[in-house]
Amino acid sequence: MRWYVRAMAKYPRVREQHIAVFGEGGSGKTVLVSSFFGPTQEGSYSNDLWDLVADDTGQGNRLYQNYLGMRDRARTPLTTRFAGTTYYFSVKLKGGDNAAAKKRPFDTLRLAWHDYPGEWFEESPSSEEEANRRVDTFRSLLRSDVALLLVDGQKLLDNTGEEERYLKSLLTNFRQGVLRLKDDLLGDEDRLVEFPRIWIVALSKADLFPDWDVYSFRDLVIEKATDPLDDLRSTLKDFVDTPDALSVGEDFMLLSSAKFELSAAGPEIDVTQRVGLDLILPVASMLPLERRVQWNERMEIPRKVLDTLADGAETLAEVLTGETFLDINKLVAKLPKFGPLASMAGLPALAAAAKMAGPKLREINAQAREHHDFLTATLTQFKLNLDQGVKDKLLIRSLK
Template identity: 30%
Template sequence: MPPLDLHVALFGASGAGKTVLLAAFYRAQTQPSFQQEYAYKIQAVNKAQGNRLLGRFYRLEEGQFPEGSTRFDEIEFDFFPRDLAEPAVRIHWYDYPGRWWEEEPVDADEREAMREGLLRLGMSQVGILLADGAKYRREGTSYIRWLFEHFADECDRLRRASAAAGEEVSFPREWILALSKADLFPPEYSARDFEREVCRDADEQLAKLCSVLRAEHAFGHRFLLLSSVAAPPDAPVDPGTSLGVRTLAPAILVSTVEGAVREAQAARKEKSAKETFFQGLRDLVQFVDSVDDFLPKRYQIVSKILRFVSIKDFASARVDQLRKAREDAIRKGDTFKAVLTGMVAALRDDEGLRAYHQNQ
């Protein structure tokens, strides 16, 4: 069975930490200790890309932070369940350079690279906007308001320019707002605290951004704290300490399922306005054999997910129950179920509960 494809678009201004995040994400989840605890490991589909990511991480161990990416990158990661030979999930990671949102293309080649890269947006189930934790810590509310205003204006500019060129650009409908460099905040600071501050202090800017993206629930719903490495003041960088990096892939998975549920609910005219997400998910489970008939192409993968992970797992299963289901799946060779239940469990452990928060 071919791996399940998830497409993710990552955005952030220059210096927000995207390059370090990718290196830490890859290094952490290729280690035997990670595979033992979470029952899966990842592998770069392109060996050269994997080696570059590891090289960046090892230079971090020497205190050398890599320069930010200046070009669009597509990196593919396969997720392998422990003790099973076939990959279960493949993430297509689209890394958009920060300078694309800050400066004009330097020449015709970069303009064409930008055009081709931005067309990948329409393939993405989930977008991630990375806020710079150092700037937020220093500047507070004004930085978050600027980030939302700036990103909304650039998305609007891109949509209008593309329409004028006859190429309609579509954006992901499901988004995660992630805060990088979370090690700069107190140990008790959580994604719930970040959500409370953003929704209180930047609600108008959030509304504008959702309107530009034409997605009512795009922002203000999912929040993630990320610390790729610990870099305390006057102390050596510690690449072995991170927060939220192991929670990132599970958050993407759940966001994809939620997006499909919303699409399915919108397609059903008789849906009650009070219908909850999980009621909508139950309907998807009931009609999973025909789910492809009414879901957009980018969400058809959800029909596969719902064949391997029950609604109970998404709704309320305890961590120990999910881990038991994961180990049972490994013994039976159920590749999809092993990885997917492992990812859902990662959202329920101590790190997941601090690093990830949904307010709906």
């Protein structure tokens, strides 16, 4: 997740976060992003904290068109092939004219959703131009802290009783695809400092398994595909500086864009039956903050890595806890870039924000809403949603 304040102008003040989505062709990536965005554009949609807009109007119209095709005509979007796309969405906070808005550090959260073509993991490049495009597309998503690796629910169902065949093929193809990019991505660098650090294994089309919770999915993957998952983890560790600050196959998630059914009258799609998509923003914004604290507490992390890991975490913690980071920022400037003190910057305050939960979190959220502090209300709501996703057994967060 790369957060920054837009430097070209004072307004709008923007924080940006990135998420990378990987999956084979037909795994439902286009349907997912359409169902993430589409419902927020309906006339009946209501959100008292923020509005979601697509930064590119044409892109937004196409995604909403996809959603309307599912909602009104039970028609799924056309499959995209060999097209690497980044979608930019802005979460625009409400209450821009009130007193709390003038004090908040930013007004807009931008989500960059990187969709990496699944075919590029299944087939070799057909030309040097395509090979270069694959490298450039992968480089564009290196700013992501969170990556989703989709397991296609339909293919899992098609391989009932032999799920290991599909899972091994999926993970091996992905590993080999990444290995093909390794030399070009590393260049003259020994290891990459900036690289997705949290790799969530996510079941797409989870509606095909109505009796499953996320633990059912996790248990199947571990039972059937531990070795290829370990191989993928080892490969990704070879890419990164401080490889212990990397979670691969420790977090799991259920995702479904809608409920798809066949009836005597033909296909039916109930777009109101979505699973996990409301967790995308909380996962992208809150999970890196939590993981940074977890890693910081058990290992020594170089400053150059810390600066890219959940960048802007201090600002998030300030909003969540109401603490000021002026003294902490002065301390950070004096800390060494290496050594035992390098990773301690702001840790107590960050830990307080990352571990905030239960009644205290709900109290801060309620107070923020009462005082029309839309930023604090939004971030605490994201954290509440993340906790609820765990309680609802839609998400497993690594404890390491």
